[in-house]
Amino acid sequence: MSSVPALTPSLAARLQAVARVLGVEILLGEGTDWRFEYGALQVSPSFFAERGHPEDEAIALTMLELWGPARWATLAPARQRRRRSLANASGALEPLLAAVDRLQASGELLGSFPAFREQLAAATLRSLPTGAGGVDLIGMPRHLQWIAAILCLSLAPGAAIHAEAEVAVELEHLETLGAGGAHPLRRVSAPDPARPALRRFERALALLQPPYERLLATDRAQRGLASAGEDPGADDGPGVDGFDSGAGGEDASGTAEGADAADGDTVAAPPEDDRRARAGERRAESEGADLFAAEQAGFLTQVLATPLPATGAIVDELLELPSELEATSSANDDPAASGAAGRSAAVPADLADYRDRAERLSGTIERMRETWHRVIADRLAERRAFARRASADGELLDENRLVATVTAVRAGIRRPEAFLPRESRRRPDRETGSTDYVLLIDRSGSMRGRPASFAADAALVLLEGLAGVERDLAAAERASGTELDLAIRTSLIVYDAEAVVVKPLAGSLDDRSRRRLRAEVRTPGGATNDAAALRAAGEELGVLDGSVSRERGADGIPRRRIVLLISDGGSNDPAEARSELLRLRARGVEVLGIGIGDDELVRRYTPDGSRVDDPRQLPERVLALVEASIPDA
Template structure:
């Protein structure tokens, strides 16, 4: 005997009320198509999915998926949502891939919590995807293939040979089970891995094939990326400071004849639309058919949830502070992350400083092979004697030529680089200077940690080492020097907490000599005895040659200028570059000359650090 309408409604109400408790909001369900957020209440319209051909069970599963993914994500990890928005704004052509990753992450979390809805989610995916998508633009075929491999591998569609080829390269030839498992592991909720990190992992697996197929589609339509070639900085779209890929978001593949399974276009007016708008029309039709959502990632509903989440976090933080509870680390990290979001543009600019270096190292050049070949473009003079011997021996095809091949480019630009930032936290830094110093440290450390991730991603893509790496350390000093972050490429939450606590806690004197001594010891150098490290060798304990840079930020005179001068000379004699940034401090600028700069106001400090890093990479002098 089937379930009655009343029973179904009661069951529905129970399930969505339970989802609301997880979300911390009241959820109301009706049969309409509209979704709204009003004073902490989320109104869910199941009719949105029913109108798109999904039966009750699938509509309910998709609604739960929206709540679990978009709404819950905005509440528990607003940084991921804001960063996802910034990626889409900088690279609009990536919206189909980003939307698929949104769905994949949401499904992974939902199915971990509610495995019983797996069948309904898989059925909804299969219903949204036709069995043969070869008439679609190839980059959209890739998105569909990735989505179905994770959520409904038995329903994966037929795709073009080029799409299958990139899938075989990414996941292994014809191994759908392995591909699905790789994708599931990449985006699955896991202790110690944030939602943003899971988005980055998903992009690392899927972005390069998407871009390659997008370029093929652009080539077929005669469209080119703005500026002539794809911006290498776009390899990792989390670098939102990079230029957009260009017309990729606004082009389409006109080579296929439309059919009943074709991605819907912009309507009757599409034929009169300029070519740059055709991909946008294809993307819009694709999203509406395959990844239809009542809550677009950039929509007002998510903005309302984000605003509500920020308020809840603030209230919870205030209550915990008053109570003196045990959640202080979580509160401090939440505050740090809010500061990170507010300063995301500056962080992205800092991260982008190294993009040109990465691009130069990954850009291939034409070079002659060292091995002789029977065919080629020029004679291999070193192999002529061997070729003559082969001819006399009767070899029909002697190896006498060179082939031209593409090899990675090596440049004279900086390679492995270590940065140590030493920040004054003496009593005179209280208030605005301490806040500016904390901002400068946050921007530098987050930006350069992001640049290190960019390097690692480029190395994985190239399949070889770029001989490039960035490590950072942070020292806070007053009467003594304290190591806040050890010298490493990664930036851990422990280091973030220490930064948050130490830089903004001024006290004591201005002992920059102690900070310089500690900086030297991070490089294995006693700043009073440069002979302990050969001058200019720049070789770390692991045998890797590195450029070493120390940046000292202060607003006052040194407690012991003689000792500071001696240690500056010792570090420079050991090949370490020492820079000073003085906040209305002429004496510091003179002491660290010629590699010093002064700022009149503490608010200029983050920009000054940015400028100094840029100059260190470009090789310009700081004077």
């Protein structure tokens, strides 16, 4: 094992410079573990020294980690949230995401410390297979050859690269994109103060992800694995957005093998040879997927090893990094996130503005999510309880089996079932369950300007935060293998003379709704028809036609319904509005009013009316009302 490089004055000064940027204390520790203790981040260049890098390279790579993922956690949280979200969505993307991290961190580090260039180039070449003629990538999976090649082009540009023909074609295309100007890799990795880190990250993905996915599809097809859209390392289960893939133990008619068919005939079992063949195919494909995933993991360990992964718990603990913002997006609106080949990398101006607002409001959004994290944790928590069935060993004598136990002993049974052992059980359903939130925003003429702008911010916080909760629920179910029977849905309705549904009631949030949000809320109208808005809310919730009960949704799951209305007061028809309000409340819907600078809504929505004097308080007030809607939040 290599010894820990000495803490030279030069290294100490550089570490302290990074420490001031991060706002934490950095210590050079022993061993290879990086950890956060007593307010200080303990780092060790020997993490890299153990992997064959000499002292100067180990120090350069240590600085790279501190300048990249750790620094971005505080200075570019939106970038890190997007990166985490993409990694969670598809494990197959991790090599690409790690490579983008390495490229962009190197560009930023070398912009401040250019003396590290030689060491980073040497470290890159040392981690790759080389031959007499340069870097020899032949034999590696093609999508990993692509990652290795772009690392060489960016960090060790003088090295000759030998790769498969398909990879060479993609590299040639990359070269043509830079004809007559700066190399594309230079444009996406070099520091650019004019663009936020999230935008630069998206530009890098728009450039590098389509070739990666094409080569990944080729590799999978050659191995006889799943289709290009599936993650080879993912477990079987629901597909994207929770829709089931259709695979299962039943045939297309829903009849299990060997069961009686609908017409009364017995479905013949397939021949034994066929069943063995199919089982062998499934086993071979599973083993191939495992090997494929192992190759990716080995590549990451050898080429892109990091003691401080962007998805790791150490970053969360060190910087309290918020979870990702909504990363799902429509195919046409978010090319960087989808990564489909051939799409434009441009982001529409209204969507870019939305993302900027979301980044500024990220703290409030994360607090919105945190209100439900406690509910999720409570659902997942197990409690120790006595089993219902007695056994020979246990912790408590079952008083209800005393007679049976005495009888068993006299009958010669040496170990009667007399005790109740302890077992772990999931907690039963709580009062807090599935909830629908509908936000109504007045966009009449009097809301023009600051009230409309901050009302749009309140809508952004509610929709993004609760869409994140829905993703958190799905992730918790996947991780625990437990159905939580919990769903959070949101809807947005704006109103003037008429009510307009901007976002229908659903758990997810797409870019179409994002782009409409600010435009619709900030488009001034005339009248203030709050009765129509309340009626539209009832229609979205499905409670007005009597098709669902007060307590349960159409799916039969217990469901709570909450409507929040934001207005500066006034109504075209107060009597009709009150009638719609009472009708909703009679159907079990909680209706909360928020008045801006006026007590009228406080009176009309009593006891659930409140007032803010400054429109800037709207996001916080909406957050507070959601927190208050959750018992013990």
